[in-house]
Amino acid sequence: MLLLFLSCSERPRNHLTFWALGREGEVVAQMIPEFERRTGIDVEVQQLPWTAAHEKLLTAYVGESVPDVAQVGNTWIPEFEAINAVDDLTARVASSKSVDRSDYFDGIWATNEIGGRTYGIPWYVDTRVLFYRTDLLAAAGFPNAPRTWSEWRTAMARLRQRGHYGILLPTDEWPQPVILALQSGSVLVNENGEAAFRDPRFHEGFDFYVSLFRDDYAPVFSRTQVANRYLQFAQGEFAMMITGPWEVAEFRTRIPADKQNVWTTAPLPARDGTPWPGVSLAGGSSLVIFRQSERKDAAWKLIEYLSEPAQQIRFFELMRNLPARKSAWNAPVLRDDPHLRAFRIQLDRTVPTPKIPEWERLATMIAEYGERAIRTRATTKQVAAALDANANQILAKRRWMLARKAEAPLQEERREEP
Amino acid sequence: MREGLRNEARAAALFLAPALAVIFLLFLLPAVASLFLSVTDFDIYALADYRNVRFVGLRNYQQLLGDAVFWKAMRNTLYFAFAGGPLTVFAALGSAMLVNAKLTRWKSLFRTIYFAPVVTSLVAVSIVFRYFFHVRVGLLNQFMELIGLAPVDWLGEPKWAMPSIILLAVWKNFGYSMIIFVAGLQSIPEEMYEAARIDGAGPVQQFRHVTIPMLAPTFLFVGIVTAVGYLQLFAEPYVMTPDGGPLKSTLSVVMMMYEQGFRWWSLGFAAAIAFILFIVIGIATVIQFRLQTSRERASAVAARTATMVGGEE
Numbered sequence: 224m225l226l227l228f229l230s231c232s233e234r235p236r237n238h239l240t241f242w243a244l245g246r247e248g249e250v251v252a253q254m255i256p257e258f259e260r261r262t263g264i265d266v267e268v269q270q271l272p273w274t275a276a277h278e279k280l281l282t283a284y285v286g287e288s289v290p291d292v293a294q295v296g297n298t299w300i301p302e303f304e305a306i307n308a309v310d311d312l313t314a315r316v317a318s319s320k321s322v323d324r325s326d327y328f329d330g331i332w333a334t335n336e337i338g339g340r341t342y343g344i345p346w347y348v349d350t351r352v353l354f355y356r357t358d359l360l361a362a363a364g365f366p367n368a369p370r371t372w373s374e375w376r377t378a379m380a381r382l383r384q385r386g387h388y389g390i391l392l393p394t395d396e397w398p399q400p401v402i403l404a405l406q407s408g409s410v411l412v413n414e415n416g417e418a419a420f421r422d423p424r425f426h427e428g429f430d431f432y433v434s435l436f437r438d439d440y441a442p443v444f445s446r447t448q449v450a451n452r453y454l455q456f457a458q459g460e461f462a463m464m465i466t467g468p469w470e471v472a473e474f475r476t477r478i479p480a481d482k483q484n485v486w487t488t489a490p491l492p493a494r495d496g497t498p499w500p501g502v503s504l505a506g507g508s509s510l511v512i513f514r515q516s517e518r519k520d521a522a523w524k525l526i527e528y529l530s531e532p533a534q535q536i537r538f539f540e541l542m543r544n545l546p547a548r549k550s551a552w553n554a555p556v557l558r559d560d561p562h563l564r565a566f567r568i569q570l571d572r573t574v575p576t577p578k579i580p581e582w583e584r585l586a587t588m589i590a591e592y593g594e595r596a597i598r599t600r601a602t603t604k605q606v607a608a609a610l611d612a613n614a615n616q617i618l619a620k621r622r623w624m625l626a627r628k629a630e631a632p633l634q635e636e637r638r639e640e641p
Numbered sequence: 642m643r644e645g646l647r648n649e650a651r652a653a654a655l656f657l658a659p660a661l662a663v664i665f666l667l668f669l670l671p672a673v674a675s676l677f678l679s680v681t682d683f684d685i686y687a688l689a690d691y692r693n694v695r696f697v698g699l700r701n702y703q704q705l706l707g708d709a710v711f712w713k714a715m716r717n718t719l720y721f722a723f724a725g726g727p728l729t730v731f732a733a734l735g736s737a738m739l740v741n742a743k744l745t746r747w748k749s750l751f752r753t754i755y756f757a758p759v760v761t762s763l764v765a766v767s768i769v770f771r772y773f774f775h776v777r778v779g780l781l782n783q784f785m786e787l788i789g790l791a792p793v794d795w796l797g798e799p800k801w802a803m804p805s806i807i808l809l810a811v812w813k814n815f816g817y818s819m820i821i822f823v824a825g826l827q828s829i830p831e832e833m834y835e836a837a838r839i840d841g842a843g844p845v846q847q848f849r850h851v852t853i854p855m856l857a858p859t860f861l862f863v864g865i866v867t868a869v870g871y872l873q874l875f876a877e878p879y880v881m882t883p884d885g886g887p888l889k890s891t892l893s894v895v896m897m898m899y900e901q902g903f904r905w906w907s908l909g910f911a912a913a914i915a916f917i918l919f920i921v922i923g924i925a926t927v928i929q930f931r932l933q934t935s936r937e938r939a940s941a942v943a944a945r946t947a948t949m950v951g952g953e954e
Binding site: 279281284285287300303306395444445446447450580583584587591594595598616620621623624 | 676682684685686688690693695704705771775776777778792796797799882884887889903905906914
């Protein structure tokens with residue numbers, strides 16, 4: 224670490240360090256030579272494993288050995304903003320010829336904005352859609368995927384009668400209950416930093432989620448209890464799943480050849496009375512510049528380069544991550560892909576989860592309490608109330624900080640001046 | 642004379658200094674720092690600005706003691722220690738007796754085999770065990786089927802998840818204590834068994850009246866090491882059931898501390914957990930020490946009479 228730090232401080236002005244996560248780091252290295260040729264800026268790509276990345280970035284920040292540019296999960300941005308680790312990019316975006324705000328998906332872009340300022344540029348995106356067995360749904364009277372909750376429920380009931388589970392919802396995953404709550408209009412956490420899990424709008428989605436287990440439409444399986452989701456899906460144990468773009472490639476390779484033409488993807492059904500498709504999560508990775516960087520102009524050039532539609536398409540071809548720019552989706556390789564069409568539609572209907580550092584923890588809690596509701600006899604109202612109380616305890620610090628900020632805005636400003 | 646003493650003291654201080662410095666730097670200082678941390682609400686916001694740290698007195702402790710998850714973690718940990726600890730010690734003693742028996746051939750081979758799990762990477766072991774415990778393809782359930790029992794979802798069902806972890810931990814750890822027991826067994830003089838045999842003691846009596854009392858110090862050591870280790874349960878459930886298992890049934894106190902501290906950055910709260918665990922381990926060690934020393938005293942008396950009786954003959 225010390226060596227790294229020393230080597231960082233001795234770097235020349237046109238030498239950037241770029242931390243990328245997982246296989247992205249490997250793949251992006253292939254795109255760097257062209258950037259170096261064009262700009263004369265050297266880029267050193269360092270690869271972090273996904274599992275350790277979040278912790279590593281935080282410790283790097285505390286130890287003052289951050290990179291110039293980093294890839295971050297877009298849900299981490301509120302946390303990095305809260306600790307003043309990432310640079311405000313609002314002015315750079317406004318004057319950029321390459322990064323065009325209108326060419327990005329609204330829900331995804333919003334994940335990078337805090338208090339009206341932009342802290343990250345979406346690099347690639349993901350969202351969750353419905354993966355389903357066309358043959359089983361058709362046999363249950365649904366030649367197309369269900370579009371509303373009531374259609375969805377009917378389809379699952381009929382599938383259950385025919386000996387299949389309607390849907391696989393791993394009990395320890397938070398995205399599924401959170402998506403359903405967002406679809407029923409929940410804000411999850413309100414702007415005063417209070418949990419909103421007693422709110423009827425949360426309750427409706429949460430109750431719908433839990434009812435799918437209580438009605439036996441979904442098996443009570445946690446992630447580790449699912450031996451091979453691809454095989455079980457191919458064997459018809461369950462007919463639907465809600466998952467993300469990374470599964471497309473997995474489905475194509477892992478599902479036996481004779482079942483390849485009986486699965487596809489669809490945008491999510493919507494709560495009855497709300498526009499189709501129902502909203503989904505605004506996931507993905509963004510590129511950020513660290514505040515401590517001494518090479519911010521060069522770092523911005525790298526972000527602009529990676530954001531060019533041509534590079535976005537190339538990145539997609541190299542590792543199948545969905546481009547963040549709408550114009551990149553006009554490329555035939557994306558436009559004509561039958562499994563990606565649903566993602567393109569869904570990307571116009573995404574909403575960010577609460578943009579607070581505590582979110583990841585609350586998300587984990589939602590899954591825990593969901594599991595409690597599924598595995599015990601407590602009513603969803605009771606469970607939601609307990610979740611609300613626990614979440615509010617965690618949010619207490621945030622509320623204190625908000626209150627302090629409201630009380631002493633002048634003082635804060637004066638302190639920041641020098 | 643006095644001069645000599647002073648020199649000696651100075652020399653002693655000089656020789657002790659490096660060790661004391663290490664203890665001070667790596668144990669005392671962090672311990673005091675974390676005690677201090679445990680009365681603050683140090684969290685992610687504190688990284689941004691130290692003004693965001695508040696002194697909260699005993700609130701972390703209060704909150705912790707009122708937290709159902711903490712008690713669940715504590716119960717899980719005690720369950721693991723009280724069920725897994727004795728099992729490990731008995732498995733270790735049993736296997737030590739076996740590999741140390743006169744009739745056993747290839748002793749060192751067996752010793753190596755039983756010791757192998759201790760030095761095997763836990764992550765590799767966990768992959769094998771996950772298959773072993775698997776609902777459908779697992780060896781354990783195939784065996785259950787063979788003897789006519791219904792399959793059990795070992796790692797998925799709240800009531801079976803911890804027993805599964807215990808099974809893994811016992812298998813993984815008993816070899817270490819076994820080696821210590823073997824050493825203990827080998828230090829028992831053969832004459833004592835001989836004397837007992839002449840007195841007409843059978844194998845069971847020999848075990849009760851010679852082996853057990855003579856192993857008392859070994860028991861104490863193994864007992865404390867196992868208890869301290871098991872109360873700090875972390876790696877086994879962390880690799881087998883990463884999020885604490887079904888309904889948090891395998892969440893241990895250390896896992897909770899890790900999660901609070903390094904996943905959520907509630908370092909103040911995590912420090913409070915660490916301190917409570919420290920106290921629990923301290924109490925457990927003292928109890929064990931008390932128990933063993935009183936028994937040891939009794940058995941020492943018994944052993945002395947036994948040798949005296951033996952000597953007279």
